[in-house]
Amino acid sequence: MSDEEDAEDGRTAATESGGLDGLEDVLDTLAYLLTRSQEHERRMARAGVTAARSDVYLLRALVETDGPSRVSDLAARLMVKSSHVTRQIDRLQGQRLVERTQDTQDRRARRVAITADGRELIDRLKQANLASLGNVLDGVPEPDVAATVSVLRHLIDRYVHRVRIGLTEDDPLPDRADAGAPRPAARLGTAAYDGG
Numbered sequence: 001m002s003d004e005e006d007a008e009d010g011r012t013a014a015t016e017s018g019g020l021d022g023l024e025d026v027l028d029t030l031a032y033l034l035t036r037s038q039e040h041e042r043r044m045a046r047a048g049v050t051a052a053r054s055d056v057y058l059l060r061a062l063v064e065t066d067g068p069s070r071v072s073d074l075a076a077r078l079m080v081k082s083s084h085v086t087r088q089i090d091r092l093q094g095q096r097l098v099e100r101t102q103d104t105q106d107r108r109a110r111r112v113a114i115t116a117d118g119r120e121l122i123d124r125l126k127q128a129n130l131a132s133l134g135n136v137l138d139g140v141p142e143p144d145v146a147a148t149v150s151v152l153r154h155l156i157d158r159y160v161h162r163v164r165i166g167l168t169e170d171d172p173l174p175d176r177a178d179a180g181a182p183r184p185a186a187r188l189g190t191a192a193y194d195g196g
Contacts, residue, residue, distance in 0.1 A: 047128035049121055051097065056125065058088050059097060059118050068101055068111035079163055097121060 033039065040053050051059070061077050062069060071089065075082040089112055092098040097118035103109035114122075137145060 047125040049125050055088055055092055059122050062114040063122055068113040
């Protein structure tokens, strides 16, 4: 290998390392900014929403499912214990944001569905979030936003997969194309870990 090729390999390795370091910094800062309780409260107030942060993620999970869900399925999707989801459902049912129905396949079980009020709450919150993002990203080219979304979704899919199969950071991750891999929580990302 020539000196020029060695130098190019060195630059590539440094760039990849620096790139990961930069990504870790950005993600850490973004997580901090997005999960600060004051920011959460401001976003909720702008949307006229009083639900707790973890309750919002449960409502979003219900919006993304096809019909009523079992508590155990919601818990798996949110990566929390079923008892946590049961407490949330009790709270949300008291606010008329979800309703429980009889499971037609198992008479002992109950299913949970989001109500019209719950959907309206999530819609208000989404509109407030989109307005806020629009202001923050004003002037950022659309292709850059689309590329960021693509990379972050891939990152979330892989991270959720690791958490679900209980791997440590040093364990190899099977290829995403693996048919036996569990399906990650749709668009819940790291927010799914809140409250659990």
